[in-house]
Amino acid sequence: MLTKKTKYGLKAMAYLAGIEPGQTALVADIAAVNQIPKKFLDAILSELRNAGFVYSKKGKGGGYMLARGAGEITVGDLVRTLDGPLAPIQCASKRLYRKCDDCDEARCTVRLVMLKARDAIADVLDNTTLEQMRGLGQIPIDAVSESAGAAMDMARG
Amino acid sequence: MLTKKTKYGLKAMAYLAGIEPGQTALVADIAAVNQIPKKFLDAILSELRNAGFVYSKKGKGGGYMLARGAGEITVGDLVRTLDGPLAPIQCASKRLYRKCDDCDEARCTVRLVMLKARDAIADVLDNTTLEQMRGLGQIPIDAVSESAGAAMDMARG
DNA sequence: CGAGTTGTCTAGAGATTTTGTAGAATGAGT
């Protein structure tokens, strides 16, 4: 399960993807609209800024904006930044791999299953950009929940 | 990320799936072979027992065995029992759904993405049985007799 | 029956992570 921090971060990024390009949004506004504690969101956006996803400007007329186009930021990368590896267990992670100390890796069947789970998760999250995520809000719900594959194709298209 | 508890539980179940049908395994042996703290494993197996996945017998000659065939127990159900929902966020869960309080569900794009992630995860874990998981670990025989074989022999006493 | 074996249950300790808050500092604009 993702932490609230990650969920808040994704919602904030979706918000930023929705404002006019070149405009900035205030933390206070993002927090109010999405029901996120303001100070907590401060820290989250700060982290996203250090990771290069958003650009910030202080003072009057300041605020946050995306550092790149919404079509060039994937949900997968945001989740990795805020929540850590996509894989269910770290020894099954590809980008944030770390050896686990309680089993022999080559023969650990749990790891082999989780490797497949990781690929399935990454296939969804790494192929969904902020722009596509926003687009999901305009699709009738039953079309999304009905078939993951069909929805994916739509999102990719 | 899954907790260690879940990982331990899966490893223990894989172990039980590997012994002769009708035989029991001691907690102490499962713990030793898989490097799991014995008392912790006690609690985990107890939970799996309450959930109906394993059968236990007290006293001399006792121990644990699978309550059903290894082909009838899915990794997904084990993970749900030990770790909770498969979905990255609970409002995107199907079997363990719970409303989230910080957003309007129908329009929450984060939820819609995580619904697809959930489907992808469930597609892997619900379609992988303990038997299939064990199959993933099939390796050359000479490699087995080395350390795993010795450990197994030790475990069977 | 009695002794040894093995799982069961309750309780909780210790560590870590999560979810925030407070308040001063920094930089930008007017």
Next chain:
DNA sequence: ACTCATTCTACAAAATCTCTAGACAACTCG
């Protein structure tokens, strides 16, 4: 100067995770 808004450091309550202790209950064997 003054205000606005992000940034930084520090902290703390709450929840969760990981693991242990110890008494207890059920079982087998002789």
